[in-house]
Amino acid sequence: MAKIKVHGLPFSSCTARVLACLNEKQVEYELIPVNARAGDHKKPQYLSLNPFGLFPALEDGCLTLFESRAIIKYLAKKYEGQGCPNLLGSTVEEEAVVEQWCEVESHHFNPPCYALVSQIIINPLKGGTTDEAVVESNAEKLSRVLDVYEDRLSKSKYLAGDWFSLADLQHMPFLHYLVNDVGKATLISSRKHVNAWWEDISSRPAWKKIAVHMKFPSK
Amino acid sequence: MATIKVHGHHLSTATSLVLCCLEEKQVDYELLVVDLAAGAHKKPQYLALNPFGVVPTIQDGDLTLFESRGILKYLAKKYKGQGTELYGNSLSEEALVEQWCEVEGQSYNSPASAILFQILFVPMRGGTTDEAVVEMNVEKLVKVLDIYEERLSKSKYLAGDFFSLADLQHLPTTHYLVTACGKGDLISSRKHVKAWWEDISCRPAWKKVSEKSS
Numbered sequence: 001m002a003k004i005k006v007h008g009l010p011f012s013s014c015t016a017r018v019l020a021c022l023n024e025k026q027v028e029y030e031l032i033p034v035n036a037r038a039g040d041h042k043k044p045q046y047l048s049l050n051p052f053g054l055f056p057a058l059e060d061g062c063l064t065l066f067e068s069r070a071i072i073k074y075l076a077k078k079y080e081g082q083g084c085p086n087l088l089g090s091t092v093e094e095e096a097v098v099e100q101w102c103e104v105e106s107h108h109f110n111p112p113c114y115a116l117v118s119q120i121i122i123n124p125l126k127g128g129t130t131d132e133a134v135v136e137s138n139a140e141k142l143s144r145v146l147d148v149y150e151d152r153l154s155k156s157k158y159l160a161g162d163w164f165s166l167a168d169l170q171h172m173p174f175l176h177y178l179v180n181d182v183g184k185a186t187l188i189s190s191r192k193h194v195n196a197w198w199e200d201i202s203s204r205p206a207w208k209k210i211a212v213h214m215k216f217p218s219k
Numbered sequence: 220m221a222t223i224k225v226h227g228h229h230l231s232t233a234t235s236l237v238l239c240c241l242e243e244k245q246v247d248y249e250l251l252v253v254d255l256a257a258g259a260h261k262k263p264q265y266l267a268l269n270p271f272g273v274v275p276t277i278q279d280g281d282l283t284l285f286e287s288r289g290i291l292k293y294l295a296k297k298y299k300g301q302g303t304e305l306y307g308n309s310l311s312e313e314a315l316v317e318q319w320c321e322v323e324g325q326s327y328n329s330p331a332s333a334i335l336f337q338i339l340f341v342p343m344r345g346g347t348t349d350e351a352v353v354e355m356n357v358e359k360l361v362k363v364l365d366i367y368e369e370r371l372s373k374s375k376y377l378a379g380d381f382f383s384l385a386d387l388q389h390l391p392t393t394h395y396l397v398t399a400c401g402k403g404d405l406i407s408s409r410k411h412v413k414a415w416w417e418d419i420s421c422r423p424a425w426k427k428v429s430e431k432s433s
Contacts, residue, residue, distance in 0.1 A: 051366045052326060063311050067321035074314035093282050096293035103286035106324060108271060148270045 004029040007049055008056030009036060010213035013117075013173035014068035015056040020169055021072040023206035025083035069106060072166055084206070087166045094161065101159040101167030108145045112138040113174040120182040121216055139184060146187055146194055153193035158201075168201050176202070176214055223248040226268060227275030228255050229432045232332075232391035233287035234275040239390055240291045242424035244302035288324055291384050303424070305384045312379060319377040319385030322363075330359035331392045338400040357402070364405055364412055371411035376419075386419050394420065394429055 004022065006029055008015030015031075022029045034041050034055065042053045049057035050066040058065045060078075065071050076087040089095045115138040119130045152159065159167040175198055179185045189195050201207065223241065225248050227234030234250075241248045253259050253274050261272045269276040269285040276285045279297075284290050295305040307313045333356040337348045370377060377385040393416060397403040406416045419425065 051369065052322070063314065065314055065318055067318045067325065070314060070317035070321045073317050074310070077313070078310055092293070092297050095296065096282065096284055096289065099289035099292050100284050100286050103289040103324075104271070106321075107286070145271075151270065 002061055005032055005059040006030070006056050007032045007034055007046065007059070009033055010210070011216055012055040013177065014054070016173040016176075016210050016214055017068040017170060018056050018058060018071050018075075020172060020207055020210050021075050021087075021166070023209055024087065024169065024204075025075055025079040027075065027079055027083070069102060069170060072169065076166055084164065086163055087169070089160065089163075089165060098160040098165045098167050101165075102170050104159075105167065105170045108148075109142070109171060110174065112142040112145070113178060116142070116182050116184060117174070117177050121177070125216065139187070142184075142187060146191055149197075150191040150194050153197050158197065164201065164204070168197070172201060172207055173214070176211055180214075181216065221280055224251055224278040225249070225275050226251045226253050226265065226277070228253055231255075231274045232335075232395070233273070235391040235428050235432050236287045236388060237275050237277065237290050237294075238428045239387055239425050240294050240305070240384070242427055243305060243387065243422075244294055244298040246294065246298055246302070288320060288388065291388065292320075295384055303382065305382070305387065307378060307381065307383060312381070315378040316383045316385050319383075320388055322377075323385065323388040326363050327360070327389065328392065330356040330363070331396060334360070334400060334402060335392065335395050339395065357405070360405060364409055367415075368409040368412050371415050376415065382419065382422075386415070387425075390419060390425050390429075391432070394425075394432075 004027060006015065006018055006022070008018070008031065010016065010019070010031065010033075019029070019031065034046060036055075040046055041050075041055065046057070047053055049059070049064055052066065054066070056066070056068060056071070058071050060074075065074060073088065086094075087098075089098050115134060119135050119138075123130055149159075156162065158164050159171075175188065179188055179198065179202075188198050202211070223246060225234065225237055225241070227237065227250065229235070229250075229252070238248070238250065253265060255274070259265055260269075260274055265276075266272055268278070268283055271285065273285070275287060275290070276283060277290055284293060292306070299306070305316075307316050334353055337353050337356075341348055367377070374380060376382050393406065397406055397416070407413050420429075
């Protein structure tokens with residue numbers, strides 16, 4: 001069987017999400033770096049894999065997929081019998097709760113996190129400035145979201161229940177940036193259950209292998 | 220079996236998504252209207268169901284679920300074999316459905332909703348539409364629709380030659396863009412997007428829901 005190919009970059013949050021899932025499922029893969037500085041992700045060869053010109057794209061035999069949150073669901077289903085079990089739960093109801101918290105990550109957690117990373121890391125890398133008002137308003141939004149997480153995680157070890165699932169995995173790249181790169185670690189450390197959850201999931205061997213490569217390039 | 224309860228509102232695009240899916244799957248349900256104008260969605264009784272204080276939330280027996288796109292997948296899987304199949308028939312078809320659902324959620328929804336917000340909701344609350352914001356989001360949406368045009372020139376629906384959740388997810392927001400925001404040209408100027416829209420917006424399940432949300 002041909003190895004899965006992942007086109008992306010190791011410090012890209014969405015690439016890291018897919019690599020973490022491949023590691024959890026113990027699936028071999030080849031990471032094919034895309035030269036973003038040369039604009040290769042906007043050229044026809046890459047656009048034929050991902051017409052949106054974003055990272056990552058995955059090739060599994062004849063199947064090409066983009067959108068990291070869809071890719072990890074495909075991997076969890078295809079490799080159900082190996083690696084970390086029950087990433088999508090083991091019943092229709094459990095899967096529904098996993099999907100729910102995946103959507104929460106997508107629509108409540110990700111937008112303010114993305115704004116913080118853009119303002120604090122990406123803008124300066126591109127020679128621009130950080131808009132502190134945007135930082136403050138998104139830190140506030142994220143705080144409100146994390147208050148809900150604190151309550152949830154006071155009743156449940158992981159987001160979907162008492163087992164590690166895609167819902168937790170989906171959060172890991174931006175949680176990593178929050179704690180390590182944008183100076184907002186207190187958003188996590190000040191919340192007892194959120195902090196315990198982060199310490200637990202970030203110590204998973206499958207994640208640690210990815211985290212060491214998650215360093216933004218210098219200018 | 221108890222009827223599914225949907226806590227939501229006719230004017231909410233997210234509620235309409237769930238109602239449309241229930242109609243497609245021919246599942247009985249009861250819509251319990253949440254009085255958004257009175258702030259009912261931010262009060263403790265509703266927050267106990269959905270701690271994010273947004274609509275919709277469903278109750279199916281002991282299971283309570285929020286986030287409309289997650290609810291759609293639950294319904295599509297639970298009621299497989301009944302009504303319209305919405306999730307494909309193989310692992311790779313499911314993956315393509317998920318992919319285009321994510322495209323809607325990540326790339327289409329944000330600019331489309333921003334346009335709706337400026338043109339419909341801001342004036343309703345006594346404010347003025349910010350045309351610069353509308354224009355900026357129209358430009359973003361145009362780039363997405365160009366990709367859809369290319370995709371739909373090769374495939375009748377987004378995930379393949381079958382109607383799926385990926386198409387359904389676009390119905391409420393696109394309906395408002397076309398019928399209430401004067402942005403129908405974004406759809407009608409693209410041959411394959413136009414054909415796709417005319418097809419999916421004529422589905423009986425959608426017509427039933429959209430008549431109530433006009």
